[in-house]
Amino acid sequence: MDAWYVVFVAWPCFDLEAWHTSPIHLAKQFIHTTHDNFAGNISEIRSYGYRQLHVVLQKWTADYGDVFKYFTGRVGWVVVSHPDMVQQITGREFAHFHDRGLPVISVGGGKLKEFFNKQLLFVTGKDWEILRSSLQPVFQPKVLDQHAPEITRLAQELMGKFEKISQAGVSCNVYPQLAPYTLDVIGSTAFGVNFNAMDKGESSDIVQAAKYSFLPNLGLPPIVGLLSMVFPSLSSFILRVSALIWKDRVSQVQNGFTYIWGVAAALVKNVLDDLNQSHRYASGMPGNSGYDRGVECYHDEKPTEGSAIRNLVEAKNIMTGEQFSTIDITATMYTMIAAGYETTATITSFSLYSLARYPEIQQKAYQEAKGLQNMDTMKYDELSERLPYISAVISESMRHYPPVTPIIALKREATRGAHVGNVAIPEGARVQFNVYQIHHDERWYKDPTEFVVERFLPSSPKYEDFKPKHKYAYLPFGAGGHKCIGYRIALHEAMICLSLILQKFTVSLDESMHPKGSELCCQSALTLVPDGGIWLKFEERMIQPSGTPS
Ligand code: HEM
Numbered sequence: 013m014d015a016w017y018v019v020f021v022a023w024p025c026f027d028l029e030a031w032h033t034s035p036i037h038l039a040k041q042f043i044h045t046t047h048d049n050f051a052g053n054i055s056e057i058r059s060y061g062y063r064q065l066h067v068v069l070q071k072w073t074a075d076y077g078d079v080f081k082y083f084t085g086r087v088g089w090v091v092v093s094h095p096d097m098v099q100q101i102t103g104r105e106f107a108h109f110h111d112r113g114l115p116v117i118s119v120g121g122g123k124l125k126e127f128f129n130k131q132l133l134f135v136t137g138k139d140w141e142i143l144r145s146s147l148q149p150v151f152q153p154k155v156l157d158q159h160a161p162e163i164t165r166l167a168q169e170l171m172g173k174f175e176k177i178s179q180a181g182v183s184c185n186v187y188p189q190l191a192p193y194t195l196d197v198i199g200s201t202a203f204g205v206n207f208n209a210m211d212k213g214e215s216s217d218i219v220q221a222a223k224y225s226f227l228p229n230l231g232l233p234p235i236v237g238l239l240s241m242v243f244p245s246l247s248s249f250i251l252r253v254s255a256l257i258w259k260d261r262v263s264q265v266q267n268g269f270t271y272i273w274g275v276a277a278a279l280v281k282n283v284l285d286d287l288n289q290s291h292r293y294a295s296g297m298p299g300n301s302g303y304d305r306g307v308e309c310y311h312d313e314k315p316t317e318g319s320a321i322r323n324l325v326e327a328k329n330i331m332t333g334e335q336f337s338t339i340d341i342t343a344t345m346y347t348m349i350a351a352g353y354e355t356t357a358t359i360t361s362f363s364l365y366s367l368a369r370y371p372e373i374q375q376k377a378y379q380e381a382k383g384l385q386n387m388d389t390m391k392y393d394e395l396s397e398r399l400p401y402i403s404a405v406i407s408e409s410m411r412h413y414p415p416v417t418p419i420i421a422l423k424r425e426a427t428r429g430a431h432v433g434n435v436a437i438p439e440g441a442r443v444q445f446n447v448y449q450i451h452h453d454e455r456w457y458k459d460p461t462e463f464v465v466e467r468f469l470p471s472s473p474k475y476e477d478f479k480p481k482h483k484y485a486y487l488p489f490g491a492g493g494h495k496c497i498g499y500r501i502a503l504h505e506a507m508i509c510l511s512l513i514l515q516k517f518t519v520s521l522d523e524s525m526h527p528k529g530s531e532l533c534c535q536s537a538l539t540l541v542p543d544g545g546i547w548l549k550f551e552e553r554m555i556q557p558s559g560t561p562s
Contacts, residue, residue: 035429035438036088042081042435045072050242052083063535066417066448069093073449079435085241090437093446095456095484097432101443102484102492105430111136112494113425113442115247123297123339124266127273130343132497133351133421142331147344147497150323156501157391158318159201160508164388166196167509169210171516178550183522185545186364188214190509191357195222195349197505202348203279204319205310217271217305224268225350231265232258267302269346274306276345279315280338283325286314294338321345348498355415356502358539359488360509363409365532365546366463367510368519373465377402381514392504399507402514404468406506410488411451411480412463417536418444422490447487448540456485515553522547 047053060068069091072080078094092098101109114134128134135143149155170193177184192209195218199207207218214220224231236254240247255262277296284293297303315321324341328334336344367374380401387395396403416422422445429439437443452460457467458478466474480486489496496502513519525547526532533543 034086034088034440036081036090036441037086039081039436039438039441042079042090043076044081045076047083050085051238052085052087052241054084054238054241057084063537063541065419065536066534066540069444069446070449070452073446079433085238085244087241087244088442090441090443091446092432092443093449093453094433095450095482097435098445098450098487098491099484100432101424101445102490102494105432106492108426108428108430109424109443110427111140111425112421112423114420124270127296127339127343127346128269130340131347131350132344133347142329143340143344144493144497146327146330146336147324150320150327151497151500153392153500155318155323156201156504159197159501160390160392160395160504161388162200163197163505163508164512166193166200166210167505167512169193169196170509171512173210174513174517174550175552178517178552183525183547183549186548187357187361187542187545190360191222191353192219193509194353194356194360194505195219197356197501198348198352200316200319201501202320202352203275203345204315204317204321205279205313217309218275221268221271221302221306222349222353224265225272225346225353231261267300267305270297270300270302271306272346272349273297273342274300274303274308275310276306276321276342277303277338278307278310279313279321279345280325280341282312282314283322287325289325289335292335292338296339296342320348351421351496352498352502354539356505358413358415358541359406359410359502360506361542361546362413362415363406363506363510364513364519364548365521365542366405366409366412367514368521368548369526370463371520373405373463374514374519376465377405377510378514378518381511384511384515387508387511392500395504395507399511400469400471401465402507402510403503404465406503406510407468407486407488408463408465411457411467411486413532413534413540413542414447414451414488415539416447416488416490417538417540418447419536420538421494422447422487424494445487445490450485450487453485456481513550517550517552520549520551522549 045053045056057065057068060071072082072091073093078097079090079092081088081090083089092101112133132140132143132147170189173189177189192213195209196207199205199209199218209216209219212219232254236250239250243250273296281290281293284290321341324336324344327336329336367377380399384398390398424443426437426439426441426443430437450456454460457480464474464478466472467478467480469475484491489499525544532546535541535543
């Protein structure tokens with residue numbers, strides 16, 4: 013009885029006391045929104061609609077300036093909206109803002125906990141430095157460039173899907189079409205096997221598992237997140253209790269995580285067998301149904317030469333000189349799906365939306381793509397040189413719709429108090445980069461609400477007027493030491509996919525879903541998500557007698 017009393021009655025009072033004395037609550041140097049003791053600013057955030065954090069942060073920047081604080085429950089955030097501050101935090105003051113400060117994931121316990129907390133996105137301190145530097149060789153341009161033939165082959169397979177949609181004369185929501193393609197690219201380049209996600213479709217284990225990697229709060233109802241924010245020091249307990257109440261949901265999501273773990277573990281074992289190093293293999297979570305299924309599906313597949321998983325098995329920890337353990341490698345493989353799957357499909361979807369919305373831009377992009385052949389033999393640098401306009405369309409789409417929100421990435425924790433600009437940020441403060449606002453700020457972009465491809469096209473006479481006016485005003489991949497490690501592969505993939513689409517089809521908006529003149533509304537999830545999807549029509553280009561599409 014006494015223990016329950018402490019948890020349910022007395023603890024919230026201790027929690028409130030801790031909150032009142034927390035550095036972020038006491039920090040008076042920030043202008044802040046009015047908040048209450050329990051929900052913080054949650055009700056105000058909700059008053060803007062479902063998942064509209066990017067809009068709320070824009071509004072608050074207009075009201076309170078480039079630095080302010082707000083609270084989700086009793087969790088405090090410092091929002092910075094000035095590129096100078098982002099530059100300082102990710103550069104000169106990096107030592108004080110070394111980590112993202114993501115909570116340690118405790119659901120699952122034991123090995124699952126270890127697996128989660130080894131992800132590059134979550135790792136902190138010296139461990140992050142070692143892991144990041146050790147991974148760098150796997151993401152070198154010359155390694156990534158080897159994947160061009162496979163990416164092109166998969167993009168061609170995707171064209172077959174769009175052909176069918178075009179012939180059926182219907183429109184389609186593009187994201188669910190593109191997501192299996194990006195997953196197949198990760199399958200082939202990182203895991204060195206064919207996931208066959210495009211073939212198997214939505215209901216396949218791999219697509220379901222990848223989807224779960226992007227579910228905020230492990231798919232638990234919003235009330236769980238709310239309670240954790242109101243009583244942050246009880247959040248681990250709240251999560252554990254909720255996991256018992258919503259056992260089925262949690263185990264479904266966990267099976268997704270562990271399925272990918274099982275796939276990676278089976279592949280690592282096969283590479284180690286090839287190298288006669290089986291002694292290095294330590295299995296992950298046998299007995300867990302997701303894990304066992306992953307192992308079963310891939311137990312006799314050998315990852316291709318040049319795949320990230322093979323390179324990781326052979327790589328060495330730069331600090332100890334030792335090879336990575338199975339759990340280190342499988343956790344990294346999982347990160348590649350979590351960080352690279354939804355994001356890449358998102359930028360390609362937004363770029364297609366922009367091409368469909370502005371036919372004159374599409375025409376210019378088509379002119380550039382139409383004669384291009386042999387993409388499968390082109391390195392990333394050569395492709396970007398050959399496709400400056402299409403690259404600029406992707407860049408401007410990412411400016412307009414920055415794909416990643418500051419919910420998991422694009423944030424840092426102050427590990428020591430530091431001065432940024434003329435603001436003292438207290439130790440323990442969690443800082444969010446307000447990238448959506450920075451990308452739409454008139455100080456850094458002329459006509460920020462306009463879609464102007466030439467902002468990213470140095471050869472254009474418009475470039476000087478429209479280009480970003482600050483080096484840190486364009487942050488789709490973040491900045492500094494934590495900048496996205498996979499951005500080249502993502503852009504390579506998007507360029508090939510868009511070029512092939514342009515060569516083969518004209519794309520237009522389905523006006524019943526996107527009425528003329530209407531703006532695309534988005535939601536802030538872990539990525540920026542188009543509300544209701546992006547619905548496009550694909551019309552095959554007429555083949556001219558010369559064999560060139562019109
Ligand atoms: C267009 C697609 C992508 C976008 C927009 C994107 C964006 C980002 C952003 C904004 C961050 C956080 C940076 C920061 O906090 O400063 C990040 C980190 C990361 N991304 Fe990406 N990403 C994409 C694709 C990929 C791909 C394909 C991979 C891997 C195959 C990947 C792997 C990672 C990893 C491992 C991190 C953590 C880096 C660290 O903390 O050291 N990303 N990404």
